[in-house]
Amino acid sequence: MVILKSRDEIATMRRAGRVVARTLERVVAAVKPGVSLRELDELGARTITGEGATASFLGYHPRFAPTPFPASLCLSVNEVIVHGIPDRTRLRAGDVLSIDCGAVVDGYHADAAVTVPVGEIDPAAARLLEATERALWAGIAQARVGNRLSDISHAVGQVAHASGYGILADHGGHGVGQLLHEDPSVDNDGRPGRGPRLRDGLVLAIEPMFVDGDPAYLHRPDGWAVATRDGSRSAHFEHTVAVLDDGPEPLTVP
Ligand code: MG
Ligand code: MG
Numbered sequence: 001m002v003i004l005k006s007r008d009e010i011a012t013m014r015r016a017g018r019v020v021a022r023t024l025e026r027v028v029a030a031v032k033p034g035v036s037l038r039e040l041d042e043l044g045a046r047t048i049t050g051e052g053a054t055a056s057f058l059g060y061h062p063r064f065a066p067t068p069f070p071a072s073l074c075l076s077v078n079e080v081i082v083h084g085i086p087d088r089t090r091l092r093a094g095d096v097l098s099i100d101c102g103a104v105v106d107g108y109h110a111d112a113a114v115t116v117p118v119g120e121i122d123p124a125a126a127r128l129l130e131a132t133e134r135a136l137w138a139g140i141a142q143a144r145v146g147n148r149l150s151d152i153s154h155a156v157g158q159v160a161h162a163s164g165y166g167i168l169a170d171h172g173g174h175g176v177g178q179l180l181h182e183d184p185s186v187d188n189d190g191r192p193g194r195g196p197r198l199r200d201g202l203v204l205a206i207e208p209m210f211v212d213g214d215p216a217y218l219h220r221p222d223g224w225a226v227a228t229r230d231g232s233r234s235a236h237f238e239h240t241v242a243v244l245d246d247g248p249e250p251l252t253v254p
Pocket of ligand 2: 111112173174205207238
């Protein structure tokens with residue numbers, strides 16, 4: 001069931017979105033060769049709680065997962081596309097790191113992700129990051145009252161096709177609100193003009209996940225991390241976006 005949000009609810013989600021944006025800014029600023037994923041997660045956790053919010057992911061236990069998520073951030077390196085569990089792994093120059101963050105304020109979630117370079121990265125990795133972020137904004141531009149849901153999917157997918165990137169199957173965006181994952185699901189590809197009409201008050205997490213190679217994936221033994229089978233690198237960008245009568249408003253901004 002799709003739940004439209006009131007202006008008051010969207011104002012609360014804007015506060016949650018600001019916490020997510022500030023947390024991502026602080027964690028991104030700490031990314032460098034030698035830092036461990038666990039150190040970055042601890043910084044993220046301190047930032048979220050310091051803002052008076054709660055981490056959405058800590059203890060989150062969806063049906064597909066064998067255990068509750070044990071950290072505040074999802075940190076996914078190189079061939080790990082999403083849902084990486086922060087561990088003692090230390091970043092190396094040339095890695096690409098996806099940082100996914102969710103925060104709850106007064107019962108409402110916001111959810112956003114960025115993928116960033118660690119030190120110097122090669123031009124192919126830089127292109128992947130640039131295209132995936134551009135696809136996010138292409139999707140956001142379609143999050144307009146009167147459009148249909150798959151107009152967003154189509155805009156995201158077209159960027160992947162034009163750039164020659166694979167799209168992670170079975171994963172995509174989602175409604176967000178009092179639950180981290182609400183209806184509807186937002187595919188990252190598809191024909192335009194399908195699905196429900198977008199209405200004022202709909203809040204969606206839009207999140208392209210692109211692979212520089214074969215997007216076939218597997219789950220790591222921890223049951224959470226989703227990685228490419230052949231080691232191809234991946235990127236993931238996400239904003240929580242309110243569909244409003246006067247246009248889409250990204251909520252996960254500072
Ligand atoms: Mg996310
Ligand atoms: Mg999400």
